Every structure is written in C-alpha cells, then in structure tokens.
Amino acid sequence: EAQLLESGGGLAQPGGSLRLSCAATGFLVMSNDMNWVRQAPGKGLEWVSSLPEGTAGTYYAGSVKGRFTTSRDDSKNTFYLEMNSLRVDDTAVYYCAKRTGYGYGLDVWGQGTAVTVS
C-alpha cells in the first residue's frame, strides 16, 4: 500500500527556515509526480509545489517562489520542502501528495505536518 509520512514541522520565527520531509513507502518517489499542498488554519487548500517524475524541473506557487525549494533523494525514497525566509502567512498544515502522472489527481496524501511562523 502506498503511503506518505511527513515530518519536520514546528515553530519558526519570521525570516527563519524549516525543512519538511516526506518519506514514501509502497511506491517509488522517482516514478511519480510529487507535490506539496498547504492549508492555513480554518482555510482551504493551496497548491505549493510540484516535482514531476524523473525530470529536473520543479514548479512553485507565486506565493513561495524564490523562498521554497523542492527536492527528492531517490536513495531514501524521500521528498523534501526547504522553506526559507518564512513569513507569518506561511503558517499552515503542509501535506505531501503524489500523483501517478500527467492527467491524474493527487491520489495519495500524507497525514500533514504543522508549521507555525510566529
């Protein structure tokens, strides 16, 4: 069974940094499109970043571009979100999610990890 497990959330100061990890089991990160989606307290879902399978390209929402970096370590089957220059409005639960490929929805989600910037 495909599963994702996030870690690394916590409290950071404005201007600070955090790195989130998303460990995958039951499938290969390198063979899927990997994504980050966040949800501010009491708010809706916001797509943050995508790392398509195999390629070097990554995509970011305008609100995080230049501050957040997505990467993966195939040897650890883990996906990362490096967050720098954190702002108060980055406070959210961050979910990692995969999709099998182009044309599919986000079919497996992690449980989420909370980030508070204060």
Next chain:
Amino acid sequence: DIHMTQSPSTLSASVGDRVTITCRASQTIDGWLAWYQQKPGKAPKLLIQRASSLQSGVPSRFSGSRFGTEFTLTISSLQPDDSATYYCQHYHSIPWMFGQGTKVEIK
C-alpha cells in the same frame, strides 16, 4: 492563472438527498479537474479525477460531470459518512488551483 469558483460554500441536506456541488473555471481546463473530500483533521481524499473518473474504492453514489467550464460533483443519495468539506482542483496548467470548498452538513 486559472481560478476556480466553487458553490455553494455550505449546504445542509438530509440522508438520502441528492446533492450537487459546482465548480466553474475562469477559462478552459478541458477535463483536468479533480474532486476531493476532506474531513476535520484529516488529509484530503481523491474522489474523482479527469472530471468524471471515479477513483478506485470510492462509493458509486459519487459522480462527476462537465459542461464546458462548469463541473459538478453529485452525491446521489447522501449518507452520514459524507459529512465533510469538498474541494475541486484543476490541474490544467501551473499554478494548480483549488476551489474555496463546500462544507456538507447532514440535517
């Protein structure tokens, strides 16, 4: 950016009712739309992708349809377990965008 306008924001219905949620895209997204269900404190769950393709394991009372840039999620016979917030999401082009969400309550 392609924005998604979802309605209603909340709805209250009885067990057995037919329920419809609508998302309208600000421009064409072809059929690249997904619907998710989210319960409090939990991650979203994929219900439908490509506008009308039911995800494996999702009850058949859920269905999706498309008419141009308007998409609907229908629950044919509302069940108590369907109490949740529902989101649409387009994945036509970057940035992917979600609708604002529809909270479904059981009367």
